[in-house]
Amino acid sequence: MPLTELDQQLLERCLERKPRAWEDFVDRYLGVVAHVVNHSAQICGIRLTREDHADLCAEILRQLIKDDFAILRRFRRQSSLPTYLTVVARRIVVGQLLKRRRMAALRRLLGGQVETKRRWPQEPWVSPKTASARCAASPATKCAAPRSSDTWGERRSV
Numbered sequence: 749m750p751l752t753e754l755d756q757q758l759l760e761r762c763l764e765r766k767p768r769a770w771e772d773f774v775d776r777y778l779g780v781v782a783h784v785v786n787h788s789a790q791i792c793g794i795r796l797t798r799e800d801h802a803d804l805c806a807e808i809l810r811q812l813i814k815d816d817f818a819i820l821r822r823f824r825r826q827s828s829l830p831t832y833l834t835v836v837a838r839r840i841v842v843g844q845l846l847k848r849r850r851m852a853a854l855r856r857l858l859g860g861q862v863e864t865k866r867r868w869p870q871e872p873w874v875s876p877k878t879a880s881a882r883c884a885a886s887p888a889t890k891c892a893a894p895r896s897s898d899t900w901g902e903r904r905s906v
Contacts, residue, residue, distance in 0.1 A: 755829040763817055774809065780830050781808050784837040792845055807844060808837045 751759075758776065761769035785804045789796045796804070812819050823832050 749828040749831070751825045751827075751829060756825075759820060759823070759829060762820060770813070777830065777833055778805070780833055781805050781837050784808075784834055785841055788838055788841040789845065792842070794845060804841055804844060808840050811840050812836070 758769065758773055762773050782801070782805055785796070785801055785808070789801075789804075819836055823829070
């Protein structure tokens with residue numbers, strides 16, 4: 749489906765930073781963003797709290813406006829805007845969910861000794877080799893690889 753006239757105008761208004769353009773954009777597409785967050789978490793087998801859901805939606809919107817709307821400027825207009833936003837939002841959500849999963853696994857490996865000041869950790873990914881070495885160094889630490897049903901490091905009861 750091609751880009752509609754309404755979406756084209758809304759996109760141009762945002763990129764030109766017209767008054768109320770961003771608010772109109774959010775009003776129009778927040779439902780798409782929220783749906784992508786819910787669906788992506790469900791596919792990953794992760795339960796989200798309301799706070800987590802709101803944080804992920806806010807992170808998607810933050811990424812859209814980052815660097816003077818760089819993501820929106822890269823839109824080639826070969827698909828509909830909702831389709832493009834769905835793909836972008838899914839990539840952001842999955843990236844954030846993977847960061848959280850890695851942090852939860854690292855906490856388990858280190859016995860809960862990992863302190864973070866940020867809700868969205870910026871630490872680099874820990875390779876399986878490094879994680880195994882840490883486990884071997886500390887036999888008291890239980891090494892459990894995260895499962896798809898994990899909720900940020902805690903086992904989900906069914």
